[in-house]
Amino acid sequence: MIKTEKGLLEIKGDLHETLADYKVITVELRKMLEETIGKERAEEEMQEAMQLSRMSKDEIDKYLEKKMEMKIERKVEQIVEGIRKIMADRK
The missing domain is CATH 3.30.2370 (putative pyruvate dehydrogenase fold)
Known part of the structure; x- marks a missing residue:
């Protein structure tokens, strides 16, 4: 069970x-x-x-931390690109 x-x-x-x-x-x-x-x-x-x-607990923690950092970086890039488009449309 x-x-x-x-x-x-x-x-x-x-x-x-x-x-x-x-x-x-x-x-x-x-x-x-x-x-x-x-x-x-x-x-x-x-x-x-x-x-x-x-993986060990430490390896899992490092793996998940790195994965989260990558997701955050992608989101930041998307936000920056969105701001650039908005600024370009205003010109």
Whole structure:
């Protein structure tokens, strides 16, 4: 049995039962992701989840911090470009 609640994880049962539960969760998660964000994006999300599962907490923190910085940089670039367009339209 695999149970999660509010970020806490509980795993009970033997190896085969746990692996079977994990497979069911993974298959259903992939289906849900494909339905909501599309097959290609779902694959990217599943790959990232697998990548993160192999990292230490410190590595995850650094990875997520870098990812957030990249998103912020892209947003800032979009804002600056929007301001440039507005200024150009005023001339």
